[in-house]
Amino acid sequence: MCDTCGCNVTHGNAHLVQPGGRLSKTADGREAVNVLHGLLDANDHTAAHNREHFNKHGVLAINLMSSPGAGKTSLLEATIDALKDELSIAVIEGDLETENDASRIRAHGVPAIQITTGSACHLDAHMVHDALHMLELQKLDIVFIENVGNLVCPASFDLGQHSNVTLLSVPEGDDKPAKYPVMFRAADLVLLSKCDLLPVLDDFNPDNARRYLRELASSAPVFELSAKSTAGMDDWIHWLLAELSSLEHQSGRLAAATESA
Amino acid sequence: MHELAVCQALMEQVESIALEEQADSVVAVHLGIGPLSGVEPRLLEQAFFIARAGSIAAEAELVIENLPVRISCDQCGQTSDALPARLLCGVCGNWRTKLVSGDELQLQHMELVRQTADELAEPEADIQQQHERVN
Known part of the structure; x- marks a missing residue:
């Protein structure tokens, strides 16, 4: 969405930008000023700035979202263990309170910046921007942003990430995509986590979760995994490496284009 | 909130x-x-x-x-109304749709x-x- 090319003009608001000038006086003497700005333009501006930072350093930024307790931190611990010999990783942790998650990540030898949001139920682009100043991006390959555990609010705020990864853990039930359409529509990849529990929680059907996701017109891939048993971790790791190489490819082309210009 | x-x-x-x-x-x-x-x-x-x-x-x-939620279908090209959690084409039922509004x-x-x-x-x-x- 931007104000430059008019791509935020939809059939619902197009009548507001019809010819007739920016200002039009109503019958009772009030002046109407057409605006057509996104309410979160300031956040989106900072998010774009964050994305430029990531791109400049060829760092892949992944925004991890889920309900509280779906296993985001456990997934990160297992991911760091799988990749730390080949890649340089850092984590930005968002929680209402405590440094607990950052401490867990640091125990795996990886830098972690804890953002405590107080009463805020989500991370926004400004908070991530502040955290970026505490990381040495030039030395990193991947930054994971572990958002506040919440299936509602984080979906509305762009942070400057390249991809949104949403976890749906088996104990939560397979109809979460239908109940939280905004969150699951925003996902570029959905991970069904805690799949080691499928034999005991047999009312969770992974195919139902996939069907509900397709009903949101989402073509995001869905992987089943367990950070605890490490079953299914390979698909996730391959996806991450493919995203990283596609980013490097893009940055390489961008650099080549800049040089030749 | x-x-x-x-x-x-x-x-x-x-x-x-x-x-x-x-x-x-x-x-x-x-x-x-x-x-x-x-x-x-x-x-x-x-x-x-x-x-x-x-x-x-x-x-x-x-x-x-x-x-309103409005979608356009990638398959049949028609535009239809939809529910927020069910963005299937109202004409042909296909799930490959794009949000129009x-x-x-x-x-x-x-x-x-x-x-x-x-x-x-x-x-x-x-x-x-x-x-x-x-x-």
């Missing part, structure tokens, strides 16, 4: 536009919100009543247009009150008339 954060961002925009337009006050703020924006209009209204206090929009009314979170327009040059001149004219009458 991220509606408070959204509302703060709204108030910053409202105040900066009012300043730019040299308005004396803002009497109405019109928003367009789709259900897939993730913002609940009723909660945003409540937040607005708190956030407007003491601002140039202290008396402003908040008018929210609830925009329904995720908007937009400040559409504002109604302002500005003292015009004529209104500013009026008190002086009154004094002039009184002066003439006295003489």
